[in-house]
Amino acid sequence: MTELTQRIHSILAELRPEVDYSESTDYLADGLLDSTDIVSLVAALDARYGISIDGTEILPEHFTNAETIAGLLGKYGVNP
């Protein structure tokens, strides 16, 4: 796990403290993240990294797990 994916887990834990994301490789299929959670997560990531994730990038496949989220952040210059 990279430093970035660890930070993503921390942000997810702040959003949904009752959920354990560490055991899941597909948050959506496992019902751990819904559309409103994704919106909250994007807002949190925008604020945390001072970026504005393009609305067209808010696709389910970018929010499958911490690695795919890290991949999305990489497009905005956030290093792993």
Add this chain to the structure above:
Amino acid sequence: MNFTFRNMRISGLLVVVPENESRYDDELDNYNFPVANSRKLKNVIGIDRHRLVSGDTCASDLALFGLRHLIDRGDLLPDEIDGLILVTETPDYFMPPTSNVIQGKLGLAENVWCMDINQGCAGFAVGLIQGFMMLQQEAINRVVLVNADTLTRTCSPRDRNAFPLLGDAASIAILEPSPTPQTIHANLQMDGTQHEKIMIPAGGFRLPRTPATANVELASDGNYRGQDHYHMDGIAVLNFVQHQIPPLIEALLSAAKTLKEDVDWFMFHQPNRFMLEKLADKLGVPRDKLPNDIVEHYGNASSVTVPTAIAHTLGTGLTENTYTMCLCGFGVGLTCSSLLLTMGPLQFCELIDFPSSQVDN
């Protein structure tokens, strides 16, 4: 599809919202999510309070209240109405058209052209396009465009993805020839391949209502709803909007040979603050020129949100000033439509409350 209309205008705008208000903070226990999580969503999306009809109040009740308000005040003369368009997803009946119900209750002349349009969040733009097309007929000098919906009656109160965002409302726009030259540009796109992204599955003839469709169950997104209820695939709709609306607006402005900087206001449909902020950024439009606070004040009342944004943001200022406006709606269908026009000074531009006790049976 592109449209051009010459020498027509919106001459007055009235919005009617139920006085009954519900606050998100008081609804948190209804949802199947930890309260702390729901509170975070409030700040991100911009949810606070919304206006809901009481009991059996229908779209026509809201519309009739507003129309009588204008008639009683002398702002609308019934004998001068040639066309009556009602845009709604929540008609009083499958048949007859609710516009005919309104015509009858107002005692309008028999040669008034009444038309219902089943459209949602793009419905103000779609209704304007239809109204301006009517005005192209010599026999038609004044069209009343009514947008009215009671979507909260279709929504599960245990669906956090939808219920706290929705509201009920009606608007009345008067369309007539413009005394000064102006060209209105409009465009429209429909994608019926995505018709299931926003829908009420049961209740029509494809899937009639039964006790089974009324059964409320836990959905995969953690919300409780049944097939009788409104349902929206939020991420799919967000992505549709972010992909489709910027090129739609660019094409509109290009056709009108107008720069974004020359547009005073971008009055868009109001799904939530988050989506509109993303859209403003994508369009390269300052966020303060694209109002995004209607959901937190009134809720998303489908096609009524654009007139609500205008009346809430500008109010009587639009009875004194003239603005270049870009209007845009997007939603059920999936449909998106935009117009570029000059608005103001209007004869009236206001927002009034519909009393909870007022039902026009």
